[in-house]
Amino acid sequence: MPATPRSRKKESPTARIRIGIGGWTYEPWRGRFYPSDLTQKRELEYASRKLTSIEINGTFYGTQRATSFEKWHDETPEDFVFSLKAPRFATHRRVLAEAGDSVERFFASGLLVLKNKLGPINWQFAPTKQFDAEDFDAFLKLLPKQVDGRAIRHAVEVRHESFCHPEFISLLREHGVAVVMAGDSHYPQLADVTAPFVYARIMGTVEGEALGYSEQTLDSWAVRAKQWAAGERPDDLRCIEQVAPKPTPRDVYLYVISGYKASNPAAAIALIERIPKV
Template sequence: MTKDAAGSIRVGIGGWTFAPWRGAFYPDKLPQKRELEYASHHLTSIEINGTYYGSQKPASFIKWRDETPDDFVFSLKAPRFATNRKVLAEAGSSIGRFFDSGVMELGDKLGPINWQFATSKAFDPADFEAFLELLPKQIDGRAIRHVVEVRHASFQAPAFVDLVRKHGVAVVIAGDSEFPLIADVTAPFVYVRAMGTMETEGAGYSNADLDRWAARAETWAAGGAPDDLELIGDPQKASGPRDVFLYVISGYKPANPAAAMALIDRVG
C-alpha cells in the first residue's frame, strides 16, 4: 500500500476460503480458522463474497474486524436480492436489511460496497438512477462508498458514465474478462477486478502484465487516467489523490494470491 502524494493502493483477492490455496498460499497444517488472519498479513484488502449470497451475523463482521491488522480493509459484495430484480427502484428494503445486518461493525475496515448485476440486466436510465438514489451516502456519520458492477454491453454508453458520476458511484473496471470494460473514473476512488490469471504463469500473470496493472494503479492513485485504457464518457479532469482497490478475481483462481502479492510488491 502506498500513501504519499497519491492515494492508497490496496490489493487483494475474493474471499479467503479455497481448498487449492492450502499448501500453496497457506502453509501446510495452518488451521482453517486462521486463514483470514494469515491472508490479511500478506494482502492489503479482501473482497467478501459471502455477503452476496446471504445475510451474515453481526458477530461475523466483528470477528473479521478483530482478526485483521488495523490498516486492513474489506470490500463487500452486496446481496444479490437487491440487484437481481426486474425493478431496481423496489430494492430499498433489501438494501436496508443489508446495512442493518452488522456491516457497520467493520468500522474503519469497511471499504466499498460492490453492487453486482446479472449479465442479462440492461441499462434502463430511469430505473438505474432510482436504484442509485436508494444507496445511503452515509450511515451513523460514516461515509459509504458504492461501486456498481454492470455486465451488459448496453452500459457502455456516455449516458451511464454521466449518471454514475453524478451520484459519485464508481464502476467496476472489469479487467481481462469477457465483461464490458468501462475504465472511466466516476468516483473519488477506483475499483478494479482483474480476472485474467492463467495456469501457465507462476504468478498468474506475466511480469509484463503485472507491471502494466501496477502502473495503472499508480496512475489512478495519483489522480490520472492510464493512457492504455479507452474511455467511454468525457475524460474527467485531473483530480487529487484517489484510493485504488484492485482485486485479483476469477481467472485461474489458485494463482490469484500470488498475483496479488506480486502487485503489492510493485506498488510499494
Template sequence: MAAKQKASAKIRIGVGGWTYEPWRGAFYPKGLVQKRELEYASANLTSIEINGTYYGSQKPESFAKWHDETPDDFVFSLKATRYATNRRILAEAGPTIERFFKSGVTKLKAKLGPINWQFATTKRFVPDDFAAFLKLLPKSVEGLAIRHAVEVRNDSFRTPEFIALAREHGVAVVIAGDSEYPQIADVTAPFVYARIMGTTDGEPAGYSSSALDLWAKRAKTWAAGGSPPDLETAAPPQPGEGGREVFLYVISGAKERNPAAAMALIERVS
C-alpha cells in the same frame, strides 16, 4: 510482509474471499489451522473482497470477528446482496438495501470499504430506473461514510449517459480487466475499483511479469488522479483532482494463482 508494509496507502490489492482449499499449502503454509487463514491473508494482502454477502446475510458477530482478526490498516470491500440487483425494477430495491445495511456490516467499522453492487449480464441500462436505484444508496450508515461501486456487465451501459449518472452520484464503475465482460474504465468517483480476471495456471504468479508491471502502472496512474489511456472508456475522461484510493482485486481466472498475483502487484506498487 515487507511488501505489505511498504505498499502505497492509496492502493489496496487483494483477492475475493479467503477460504479456498487449493490455497492450503500453496498460499497458506502447510499446517495452518483454518481459523487463522484470515489472519494470514490479511498480513500479506492489503484488502479482501467479501463475496459471501452477495449470496446471503452474514451474522453481525462474523463482521466483528473479521474486524478484530485483521491489521488496523486493513480494508474489506463487500459484494452487496444479489436480491437488490437481480430484480426487474431496481427502484423497488429500497427495503432490500436497508436490510443489507442492518445485517451487521457496520461492525467492520473503519475497515468497511466500498460496496460492490454487481448486476447480471442480462441487466440492461434503463436510465430512469438506474437513477432511482442510485438514489437509494446511502451516503452514510450509523455514522460511517459509505462508498458504492456498480459492476455492470451488459454493453448497454457503455454510454456517456450512464457515466454522467455515476459521476453525479459519486459511484464508481467497476473496471473489468482481462475478462469477457464489457470494459468501462471511466473514473466516476473519488476512488477506483478494479477486478482483474486473467490469471493462468502457466504463470507461477498468475500473470507474466510484463502484465503485472502493466497493471501496477495502471493502479499508480489511478492513484495519482489520472486515467490509463490504454483502457476502454465510454465517455471523455475528466481531469483528476488530487490522489485517489484504488481497490484492485485479482478475481476468477486460475483462482489458485490469485494470491501470488496480488502479492506481486503489492510489491510493484510499493
C-alpha cells in the same frame, strides 16, 4: 503457524492502493498460498497480513451475522480493509427502484461493526441486466452516502454492453458512485473515473504462469494502479468519455478475481511488491 507480518506500504498521504483477492477460504490455496500446517480458522489472519484488502463474496448470497463481521474485524490488522459484495436480492431484480427494502436490510445486518475496516460496497448486476437510465437513477438514489455517521463508498459492476453509454457514466458521476473496472475479462471494461476512488477487478490469471500473470502484465497493472492513485487515467483502457476528469488523487481497490483462482493470491502479492514505498 503464525502469519508473518509484512511491511505496509503508504502510497501517499492522500491516496492508498489496496490490493487483494476475493474471499479467503479456498481449498487449492492450502499448501500453495497457506502453509500446509496452518489451521483453517487462521486463514483470514494469515491472508490479511499478506494482502491489504479482501472482497467478501458471502454477503452477495445471504445475510451475514454481526458476530461474523466483528470476528473478521478483530482478526485483521488495523489498516486492513474489506470490500463487500452487496446482496443479489437488491441487484438481481427486474425493477431496481424497488430494491429499497433489500438495501436497508443489508446495512442493518451488522456490517458497520467493521468500523474503519469497511471499504466499498460492490453492487454486482447480472450479465443479462440492461441499462435503463430512469430505473438505474432510481436505484442509485437508494444507496446511502452515510449510515450512522459513517461514509459509505459504492461501486457498481455492470456486465451488459448497453451500459457503455455516456448517460450511464454521467449518472454515476452525479451520485459519486464508481464503475467497477472489469479487467482481462469478456465483460465490458469501463475505466471511466466517476468517484473519489477506483475499484478494479482483474480476471485474467492463467494456469501456465507461476504468478498467474506474466511479469509484463503485472507491471502494467501496477503502473495503472499508480496512475489512478495519482489522479491520472490510464490511456490503454477503454473509457466511454473522451475527456478525462480533473486529475485528483484517488484511493484504489484492486482485486485479483476469477481466472485461474489458485494463483490469485500470488498475483496479488506480486502486485503489492510492485507498488513502491513513498
